[in-house]
Amino acid sequence: MHNKTIAQLSKSLAAGEFSSEELTRAHLERIARFGASLNCFVTVTADAALAQARAADVLRKQGKAGPLAGVPLVHKDIFCTDGVKTSCGSKMLDNFIAPYDATVVSRLKAAGMPMLGKANMDEFAMGSSNETSYYGPVKNPWDLKAVPGGSSGGSAAAVAARLAPAATGTDTGGSIRQPAALCGITGLKPTYGRVSRYGMIAFASSLDQAGPMTRSAEDAALLLNVMAGFDERDSTCVERDVPDYAATLNASIKGLKIGLPKEYFGAGLDAGVAQVIEQAIAEYKKLGAEIVEISLPNGELAVPTYYVVAPAECSSNLSRFDGVRFGYRCADPENLEDLYKRSRAEGFGVEVKRRIMIGTYALSAGYYDAYYIKAQKLRHLISDDFKQAFERVDVIMGPTSPTVAFNIGEKADDPVTMYLSDIYTIATNLAGLPGMSIPAGFSQGKPVGLQVIGNYFDEARLLNVAHQFQLATDWHMRTPEAFA
Amino acid sequence: MSLQKKDVEKIAHLARLAINEAEAEEYARSLSNILSLVARMGAVNTDHVQPMAHPQDMHQRLRADIVTEVDQRERFQAIAPQVEDGLYLVPKVIE
Numbered sequence: 001m002h003n004k005t006i007a008q009l010s011k012s013l014a015a016g017e018f019s020s021e022e023l024t025r026a027h028l029e030r031i032a033r034f035g036a037s038l039n040c041f042v043t044v045t046a047d048a049a050l051a052q053a054r055a056a057d058v059l060r061k062q063g064k065a066g067p068l069a070g071v072p073l074v075h076k077d078i079f080c081t082d083g084v085k086t087s088c089g090s091k092m093l094d095n096f097i098a099p100y101d102a103t104v105v106s107r108l109k110a111a112g113m114p115m116l117g118k119a120n121m122d123e124f125a126m127g128s129s130n131e132t133s134y135y136g137p138v139k140n141p142w143d144l145k146a147v148p149g150g151s152s153g154g155s156a157a158a159v160a161a162r163l164a165p166a167a168t169g170t171d172t173g174g175s176i177r178q179p180a181a182l183c184g185i186t187g188l189k190p191t192y193g194r195v196s197r198y199g200m201i202a203f204a205s206s207l208d209q210a211g212p213m214t215r216s217a218e219d220a221a222l223l224l225n226v227m228a229g230f231d232e233r234d235s236t237c238v239e240r241d242v243p244d245y246a247a248t249l250n251a252s253i254k255g256l257k258i259g260l261p262k263e264y265f266g267a268g269l270d271a272g273v274a275q276v277i278e279q280a281i282a283e284y285k286k287l288g289a290e291i292v293e294i295s296l297p298n299g300e301l302a303v304p305t306y307y308v309v310a311p312a313e314c315s316s317n318l319s320r321f322d323g324v325r326f327g328y329r330c331a332d333p334e335n336l337e338d339l340y341k342r343s344r345a346e347g348f349g350v351e352v353k354r355r356i357m358i359g360t361y362a363l364s365a366g367y368y369d370a371y372y373i374k375a376q377k378l379r380h381l382i383s384d385d386f387k388q389a390f391e392r393v394d395v396i397m398g399p400t401s402p403t404v405a406f407n408i409g410e411k412a413d414d415p416v417t418m419y420l421s422d423i424y425t426i427a428t429n430l431a432g433l434p435g436m437s438i439p440a441g442f443s444q445g446k447p448v449g450l451q452v453i454g455n456y457f458d459e460a461r462l463l464n465v466a467h468q469f470q471l472a473t474d475w476h477m478r479t480p481e482a483f484a
Numbered sequence: 485m486s487l488q489k490k491d492v493e494k495i496a497h498l499a500r501l502a503i504n505e506a507e508a509e510e511y512a513r514s515l516s517n518i519l520s521l522v523a524r525m526g527a528v529n530t531d532h533v534q535p536m537a538h539p540q541d542m543h544q545r546l547r548a549d550i551v552t553e554v555d556q557r558e559r560f561q562a563i564a565p566q567v568e569d570g571l572y573l574v575p576k577v578i579e
Contacts, residue, residue: 095563096563097563099556099559099560099562099563191539192538192539192540193538193539193540193542206537206538232545232547235544235545236538236542238540238542298528300524300527301524301525301527301528303521303524304521304522304523304524304525305525307518307521307522308522308525315499319499319500322500323565324564324565324572324574325560325564325565325572326560326563326564326565327565329565329566333574333575334575335575335576335577336574336575336576336577337500338502338575339574339575340500341500341501341502342502344499344500344501344502345501345502345503348501353501354511354514354515354518356499356501357492357495357496357499357501357511357515358515358518358519358522360495360498360499361487361491361495361515361519362522364495364498371522371525373535374525374530375525376535376536376537377530377533377534377535377536378525378528378530378533379535379536380533380534380535380536381528381530381533383536383539414517415514415517415518416517416518416521419521431539432538432539432540433539456539456540
């Protein structure tokens with residue numbers, strides 16, 4: 001059961017091959033068996049999951065079950081889940097029981113998907129390796145000494161190890177796509193504004209976006225159908241119809257114009273990764289696509305721009321964590337200032353504090369124009385590069401990550417080295433464009449992801465392009481030996 | 485751009501983060517490194533470029549000024565560190 005895709009599980013459940021309760025129990029058993037070795041869960045909600053599964057089985061008997069009913073999933077611990085601990089990977093929220101459901105959670109719940117638990121993640125979504133979590137690092141199922149990527153490392157590891165058929169993730173600078181690449185799964189970051197951010201603990205409000213992490217593009221399409229759409233409670237959510245993403249998966253990609261940015265194939269890209277990507281592009285040529293060399297000249301500015309915008313927005317968003325109304329409070333505060341300063345210093349980890357500090361500096365009097373406004377202007381230039389490229393091509397492809405999964409601890413000492421692992425994914429967030437990572441092969445025994453970037457609201461095309469590759473190849477069906 | 489310990493102390497105060505001597509020095513180092521990375525932004529002239537706040541160039545959506553929320557104070561205060569009579573308790577503010 002654990003090797004089936006959601007599309008297959010949906011058919012099996014409809015055919016009565018097994019019940020949702022059996023399916024959910026099978027996954028809970030795998031979690032009990034393997035979860036600790038990967039450290040990919042903060043909370044497992046076994047009883048609630050089984051109750052939800054039984055409810056889905058009842059709906060099925062009544063003939064009211066939708067396509068996702070009874071298929072279990074995992075939520076990244078950044079989504080508020082009513083009555084269930086929501087930690088965001090932080091000591092600051094270790095005692096936080098969310099009093100409401102995020103929109104993403106309530107929509108998937110309404111679709112009948114039992115929640116197996118909450119996935120471990122980099123603290124407050126800040127990280128590219130899942131090493132900054134208060135709950136310890138997550139291991140990569142393909143190599144337990146290696147990182148799964150981040151910040152949605154727990155979600156990626158859970159799906160890669162077949163502990164769950166699907167997981168939700170969030171992506172601010174690459175946090176769905178990069179762990180998907182490092183763990184050999186499919187991950188999609190939708191267009192900014194496509195999916196509601198209500199109830200999703202905010203890191204950088206102009207960049208954050210929730211998306212599905214699954215074994216296949218088809219599965220991602222099924223989840224996105226439910227996740228996407230207008231929500232009046234998120235003022236940045238766009239009022240725009242949601243197409244049936246599954247309906248166009250089989251459209252022909254003959255004549256598809258694929259842009260390859262020359263900047264994505266230069267120095268810093270590991271040779272083994274480059275080779276896998278070249279082979280993937282060759283596969284697309286066989287499928288009838290046309291390759292066009294393009295340039296995204298302002299791409300070099302993406303990382304520095306991001307490391308002003310994201311920390312600035314995070315410093316503002318994280319100011320709500322003050323020890324007053326919820327979350328961690330320091331012991332015996334002497335006065336209000338002491339309450340704020342020690343609750344925050346003790347509740348937040350090193351990387352989070354670093355980013356709050358940089359962000360505070362960038363927004364402070366005398367520096368706001370030189371840093372934040374400058375960065376917002378560069379965002380415009382970076383977005384314009386993509387706009388111009390999309391006049392000539394339909395999608396843009398390249399490697400998701402410059403390397404395969406590195407070892408735990410290898411990059412932890414120098415933040416800037418870690419920041420550079422997001423070099424190919426960050427510009428997409430700055431521009432607000434949709435992007436996917438799909439498994440494209442292996443290098444040094446570890447997964448390599450192909451990134452596919454689309455134009456605004458062109459998720460249907462991305463999923464179609466990914467699905468066609470997955471019909472012609474089987475990289476996405478590979479399972480790490482230890483979890484087969 | 486290199487940050488000194490006193491710059492770090494000022495930023496930490498603005499951010500309401502307690503830091504000690506050793507931490508202040510460490511932050512001065514790591515933040516200066518990050519600012520070196522960020523200095524690369526200066527490579528491009530942006531004099532005639534508009535800042536981009538939202539990719540779809542959206543404006544803040546407005547709604548009618550009527551009450552739509554319900555009172556859930558008890559529910560929200562159930563997870564508070566210290567409450568009394570519906571009030572959140574904090575240490576006395578120094579005058």
